[in-house]
Amino acid sequence: MYTNHYIVVAIFVVLSIILALAAFVLGRILRPYKPSDPKYTTYESGNEPVGEGQIRFNIRYYLFALMFVIFDVETVFLYPWAVAYNKLGLFALVEMCIFVVLLAVGLLYAWKKKVLEWNSV
């Protein structure tokens, strides 16, 4: 039964959740609880926090996220092809060449447009 494999996987997932919950419950029982105001302030090297915590961050992060989305999803096509590579002919390789070249052009584009340069935090 092939499902069995996934049941095992499910067991692992559940188990890790149980572990986490158990640990937190255990911790709650064991740990002390002595609230004081400074404990609950946001940490900022011991100073009073300045401004908002959720600051606007650099646009670069988005660009990388976009790059990631594109390249990550393109692997969707690489994997099926790779699995069946032995059964496909030379022409499939040529097709994949074209595909990868297009990907590479995309990378080159990002490169030349300085998307890959990281120039701040």
Add this chain to the structure above:
Amino acid sequence: MLHLLTEQLTWTNFAIFCAVAVALLLFVLVWVMLEIYFERKILGAMQFRIGPNRVGPFGLLQSAADVFKLLIKEDTIPRKAEKQLFVFAPILTFLPSFSIMAVLPYADGFLHADINVGLLYALSLSGISTVGIILAGWSSNNKYALIGGMRSAAQMISYEIPIIISVVGVVMMTGSMNIRLIVEGQAGYFWNWNFLPQIIGFVVFVIASVSELNRTPFDLPEAESELVAGYHVEYSGFRFAFYMLAEYIYMFVFSALIVLIFLGGWNAPFPQLDFIPDVIWFLIKVCCIIFFLIWLRATLPRVRLDQLMGLGWKVLLPLSLLNIFVTAAYMGIKSWIIGG
């Protein structure tokens, strides 16, 4: 184990599955503690220090003590934090790390689940941890945490692509994404292993793995000196422990993946060494990789962020794309020679 998996599911079988899983969990927890102990020990040795030596014999129980300390530590959630997400984030980071272990085979016939897209499963689940890290950074409502989280996310997603593409070559050679089959495809001795024909993929995979693990020289998200502790700056107690747990489990997971995909899994390198059991070989190889990782940490300085990103996108990604064609060419030549 394998034959149980092919049978109809019964309650007994289910119980056995659960028991084996729990056993693995316990093993992993112990393993992680040992890992931390040895890391500190080896680092100490490399830096001409002694390392932990007080708790237990040779300081072996030092890690256990640390865990216990974290367990009984007061756990604070900052007032400004987004509480639900803050609580949820460490679990989300930890969960995939352990779940990946379900598909790792440890020896011939010794595995938990034999999924035919095991490789994909492993690699894609590792991506989910990134979400936990971003959540941690965001929900803490702390500038350091946010920047750390974003950096970490940027780094992880940047290196995930080379990782994923670099194993395409292996998949091509094996014709399957089943990790067990990948290992069986390398049956034989070290000249049959994938790391030789896949040398580019291997190198890319190892380097990217180091980065995925956020370890030196790519440990920017945690960069103590600039970001205090990165995304988990606000975490304490056992929530913090979960990040550490996840990190060290990932160390095991990625080492195991390197071994399984490129280094022949449980196969012995020389015919003379066949007498050593499979599982031991597997563990030896994993230990070697882990040692290598620790060694790196002791040796290399931390790179700059722009260098890090540049390496990932401008070197590793093109290399991994190139690897696909190198593999294709290699396979073509091989079949040409064999097919004559």
Add this chain to the structure above:
Amino acid sequence: MEAMRLQVSDLVHLLPELTLVIAAVVLSVLDLLLPNRVNRKFIGWLTLVSLIISGVFVVLQLNPAESIELLANSYRVDDFASLMKLVFIVGTGFVVYMSFSYVKKDEIYHVGEYYYFMLPATLGAFVMASSADLITLYVGLELLSITSYIMVALRKKSQRSNEAAFKYLVMGAIASAIILYGMSFLYGISGSTNLVDIRAAIASNFHSYEMIVYIASFLLIAGLSFKIAAAPFHAWAPDVYEGAPTPVTSFLAVVSKAAAFAMIFRMIYVLFAVGTYQEVADAVMLALSVIAAAAMIIGNVTALRQHSFKRLLAYSGVANAGYLLVPITAHFSTAHFSNFSEFLYYLIAYLFMNIGAFAVLMILERSTGSDQISGFAGLYHRAPYTAGAMTLIVLSLAGFPITGGFFGKLYILLGAMETQHYWLAAIMLATTVIAYYYYFGIIRQMFMRSGDESETIKVPLTLGVTAWICAIIGVGLGFFPHVILNALEKIFSLTKDLLLLS
């Protein structure tokens, strides 16, 4: 299994597409590697050249002895596709040519991209026209749509352009999702994505899946109506048209729309026109005709209230989408099977009318800086030749004889009459009369109002040439429609090229 696979020899049939792909890649690399100071205009010329080369290949493919079926009939090189491709090529070619006078560095920062993005967009349209498979159809649709989203947003610093792009994206994506949802049901009942197989599945067990067939076809119709901007799914069009750079607007109005029409035509006719149950065909045609009627009425009536010429053209585009839907909904009758020629002829006329109108709009935008209709005031005095061309174009748009627009409408109406769609024809004519009001409003502005007469308008070469070419062809189409239509009849085979009856 071997038939599924693409052979090297098949690449010959894909030459038009390959030309575009290669040109797009080469041009993008070229654009990247050239230093910044180099003027990017030559990329536009190269784009034009590659379009022409591709067009030559398409022409060479016309009227093959046997329609070429690639990849298990999922990609077809037949005359339906080739003719539509020619329309796309001509449309895009004009858009590129007009752009030479439009693109200004301070507004469009990525001149290279601006030009070579036309190529993948056209390629998407090609794929839409050539496909007989849901997957390739969808991929083509998205290739076109996604490229268009970017092109709309190319005026980076313009808030309107951004807004338009976002609206277009969201609406387009929703429409795509709806189309896709419909497609998934078609796949569900047939287990295949090939249109011919789906038709067979519908025919063989229609009654067990009646509901699903209806749901699927209505979802498809709704989604595709979005793409052709037919009412009541047209809300995005005016805003997007207004916000986009004007040549891109004309691209959307002509090529995008034509491509979506190609897709509708192919899908509806292969799936429902013959060989299936009459009732489902009737229901689909009825739904389409309701949309056509709504588009004609809403488009024309709303256009009456517009002050911006661009928005007016958008609504006129909505109305024209309605006109173009009529031959599709007309279906067949005892002696009426010429839906495609009617459609294509009007599409060609529409192409030239619209491109010409946009060319004149661009001339005006350059001189007055706005796209208001009042900008036409006294154009006759300021730029008499442009006003002359515009008059011809407007007459064609309004459907006055003897112009392409008139004969296009005539054939469509005749088809509707031959199939007894009297009400649809009546609506079409009534709305045409409504349209007189706003089309002649432009003429009124040009000839009867006095603008700032002292200031003469400098007409950029490419725009003036485009406007006049379009005006002349528009009128020529009216005088010699039979030239095109007879050629079309010689080339096009209904059973082989459209209905895929093999």
Add this chain to the structure above:
Amino acid sequence: MLDNFPILSLIAFSPLLGVLILLFIPKHLGHLHKTVAIVITLISLVLAGVLFVNFHTDGSGMQFNESYDWISFALNHELIGQVTSLSFEMKYSLGVDGLSVAMVFLTALVAAMAAMASVFIKKRWKLYFILFLLLEVGMFGVFMAQDLFLFFIFFELTLVPMFFLIGIWGYMNREKAANRFLIYNGLGSAIMFIAFLILVSTAGFTQIQSAGEWKIFYSGDIQNIMFNLFQNPQSYANLADPNNVFYLSTELRWTIFIMLIVAFGIKLPIFPFHTWMLKVHTEAPPATVMIHSGILLKMGAYGLIRFGILFFPAEAYQIGWVFALLGVINILYGAILALVQKEFKLVLAYSSISHMGIVLLGLAAFNEIGIQGAIFQLVSHGLISALMFLIVGSIYERTGTTELSRLGGLAKSMPFMCGILLISGLASLGLPGLSGFISEFLAFLGAFETHKVFTIVALLGVILTAVYILRAVLQITFGAISEENTRLLDARLIEAIPMITLVAFIVLLGIYPSVLNGVLEQTVGDFGYFITNVADKIGG
């Protein structure tokens, strides 16, 4: 003599020559433009005269036929059995019968006069005359076309230049008038077009089957449609069968017929559709109104006869009383409203409505005399109203007003013009010896045979006509003169020539109607025979 000579095309497209010449004359040479235009219209007039003279008065059917394949293209027939060709045909085919000849000559005449009267145009000569000549092409074409589509094309061709002529050179509310003209007429032609298309897709569907060949085609050829409708019982249009999509059922016939009435009724204009025409008459420049009232309105009547009545004689016969009723309403409504108008132009506009009512009444008679009267009335009113508006234009140019109260006693300052005005007024009210009398007399005579009551009521209109015409004309000529009107100049030569010419023709028709009658006789006879024949067959 003219049998193989393309005289019709020559007439129809002779104004295009003028357009070509005008295109190459620089803008500022205004007078040159005018001269060219007048010469060209005179050439057309001469040609039309040649046609008129050469017309075989005893020949029935169409004469001077010219027919060329213009647009003919194949339609897809892959799915229709053994058919070898399926096509659509649109012919360039011209031809004239008595009715057409009369209208063509009228057109040429009025157009030439209007060209001369264009002295009132003060700006943009070049464009004006180009449009004017294009308009003339359209008008000629309408009266000659022997193909439904060709007719429609020419019909539409008159719309655009007219729109410009009104919109650019009109008075204060010119744009509104132009718009209204466009929309109403556009609507009319749209309705007409639907009717035509239904006709073409049913009665225009013809098949020719011979050895091995099976050709079918759709055609807009009028003769072909008539043949299919009446002479060929085997044509699909006549075969009642629920599966026959080409069958022209009774309902469909009625639909088309009513559509045609409405379409041409708007143009004519019949009572409820007349509002646009008032605006045009008051706002358009005089020369344009001459054309409009003199010819364009006649196109409606022409279409009504040619397509409404001749295509659907049985239907027309059955609702003949409706025609008569509408005619009476038009006559009385126009006359009564003309009576109360304060503006001379509006008086004339309503008088046009009233006079068109006479046309309707004449047609409603469905006998030779009635039809002849109707056609006579078309020609006569064309001449009279052109003359009247010419004078109005002259007066307006001098006084700047057409309000009756502000005009008066003009006979003192411009006796010649007032004399002409008086003559035209008398012609309009039907004084014997002038053309108006003949036409009204014939129309009423014909109508009395069939619709006695309506005719008697309509006769009231004649009295009213006399009243309003005399009221207006006498007010202008002999009323109290106002200070500023004393120093007005009389007609210039360029105005006098058209006035005299038109008067001459009015008088000619009045005292020697055979000029026109000869041309019309055979045609009208054919019409009458045809109508009664078909109507009898139907049993109406």
Add this chain to the structure above:
Amino acid sequence: MSGSITPYLMLAAILFCIGLFGALTKKNGVVVLLSVELMLNAVNLNLVAFSKFGAIPSLTGQIFTLFNISIAAVEVAIGIAILILLYRNKGTADVTEIDSMKR
């Protein structure tokens, strides 16, 4: 393994409707894009369900899904890019404020 297709179709329909509703009503541009993705994923679910339990099960549905996934990714990438652009120029990602072209 016996399966009925109905639950999958129901789930897909529900997801699709949620997505459509969200795409048409939500204020935040990002949420709108998310909703669109939800619609596309509902379709993917549909396709995969059909490919397993459809009238004629076949792999084509899964291949279709792969295409959809990648296209959806591209779409959202472009969407985010445009949204960022908009945010830079306008300072908000609230789609209800995108109205500069309303008259």
